[in-house]
Amino acid sequence: MLTKRRAELLGLVVDEYIDTAAPVSSRALAARHGLGVSTATIRNELARLEDEGYIAQPHTSAGRVPLDRGYRLYVEELMAEEPVGLNEQRTIAHQFHQAEPRLDDWLSLAATLLAGSVTNVAVIARPQGQAARLRHVQLVELTVDSALVVAVLEDGRVLQRIVSLTQPLDQDALAAVARRLSARLAGADAAEGRAVAEELLGDEQRIALATAELIDDSRQVGETYIEGLRAALEQPEFSSVERMLEAVRHLQAYELLHTLPDPQQIGRGTTRVVIGHENGSAWLQDWSMIVSAFGDRDGPVGTIAVLGPTRMRYGYTIPRVRYVAALISSLLEHAHR
Amino acid sequence: MLTKRRAELLGLVVDEYIDTAAPVSSRALAARHGLGVSTATIRNELARLEDEGYIAQPHTSAGRVPLDRGYRLYVEELMAEEPVGLNEQRTIAHQFHQAEPRLDDWLSLAATLLAGSVTNVAVIARPQGQAARLRHVQLVELTVDSALVVAVLEDGRVLQRIVSLTQPLDQDALAAVARRLSARLAGADAAEGRAVAEELLGDEQRIALATAELIDDSRQVGETYIEGLRAALEQPEFSSVERMLEAVRHLQAYELLHTLPDPQQIGRGTTRVVIGHENGSAWLQDWSMIVSAFGDRDGPVGTIAVLGPTRMRYGYTIPRVRYVAALISSLLEHAHR
DNA sequence: CCTAGCACTCTCCGGTCGCGAGTGCTAACT
């Protein structure tokens, strides 16, 4: 069981780590917060917390770093929220009232302000329409090195896209590929399409991927606003070129839109925190996501989220995401009248 | 004087460097292109080219790297253009005809296609309105740590923006700052405003910067589309964290919009190449910019540009920028009818 | 004017070493 003292200690470890981004040592804990015990005692407790999977050491002779499980408990029970001060509220609200009363402008502004306020990536997405499933695919030869992928969806819509090929394929070969893909992909949604594509190779894979993307396109992707890339990248977790590149690679409208949960599933007024491995996507393993929804009385219409390293100022970020979501919702309500 | 042979050699050095991103040695040149001379002779010629400021060595025992002057000559006389093939033209044009016939969608698509085609950053900007000059500034105390900057422009427009302060300033102090700034900035355009801000410190600097940005805002910034950040960042010139961060920091709509030349100054149909230090801004010192304008018969309305490291495939990029600009212009013409 | 040969320079890479930070464990203390 997790004793009171150990829980408090965990809270301190997370606080400290969020602050310094460096493994937290028993000495640092004793020094910064005068708990009435020695470092040896703290070490014992830390060892217990490690056994229970809340924290870990990067290597034998290092301090402790929170694990996802530690963050989870922290977010649910230990952290102190830093509410949005009145000044801050006024400053933010003012900018909205000053802007043109257009939803697009509001959302873009909201993304910018939120990103600036929490120094992380802010994403605001407004999906439109329903995602459909595939009926079948056809391929049309365009030039030697490109073909047209035509996706026919179950609801009857027809979408097309050009794919460039690495090897020449004539119309017969294309037809064969199309037959195979149609068989495997019939009834598939975008995610299933991508899964099938994973198993294929070369041009056939490219075509399958294009098909999956066409299915995705059926959602008629609304606007997506992404801000704060720069602020996020300045954080120490991205101090190597590879991590930075990976972040830039993935932080794109297209990919994010399909990573964020549907606004319906969140519901207005609630804020969900998704930590590290709780994210489905592999690349998000050491990211956390704070998601909220906005909308009017007819229900939620969009998602507003902050993405950042798992080492994120949850207590600070969460209220701000919630506040901005609520603010937009109330702007929408007023606009409707 | 630059002999024929030396010019050719320079062309080869630039070609090779663009290709490999590594300093070019006399041996590499002799091996890859069977010039009828020995490496020693090549070394002599390279030494001359270095004296004349076209190329340089990163350190004594390294090969040669082109300097801006070398690139300039290359672009103007030596490079071989790689025209946009018919297939490529068709593939690109097709996507435009498939898109909704809205200028916004066209521009966004153009940025994406262009960036993908040249694997560098593509920027498309459509400025609107004229930039104005400042009449005077006023400051209004909002909260302890924020103030409202009110800029009155020469054409009578009034723009405002909130600035957060690092130190508390009361209304008297703010009034003093406003008086000082108004005196220094009267009649200034945005660039001059920024220059003055550079000389100031702390909150006064922040306020001056905000003022400069307000002046900029008077242009009523149109849409800016930026694509290809990721592709650009994968290039070897950004293989250090600092360079990458610097690029991300600067490649923002706001900053780029004010870096690109006015479409009027370029004129439809022409393509301008700006290499390294020829760029005004300090951060662009090792970037090159290929700029073209698009518009209809009433004149150019927007700028289309590709940004990349000075080591850029000029011969490949230039025709593609030109092509896309022309394509959009012609779409505009047709739409007008 | 060209070229073979050579001495020289400088970077890059791998290995070694010592320092410092931090831990876990043990034994004594309350």
Add this chain to the structure above:
DNA sequence: AGTTAGCACTCGCGACCGGAGAGTGCTAGG
């Protein structure tokens, strides 16, 4: 039983070499 002082041990990190390799400039001879 819980706490603590003391200590041996581990590990990462930065500094410091030293040799290999790449490339140059120069010289002397064709």
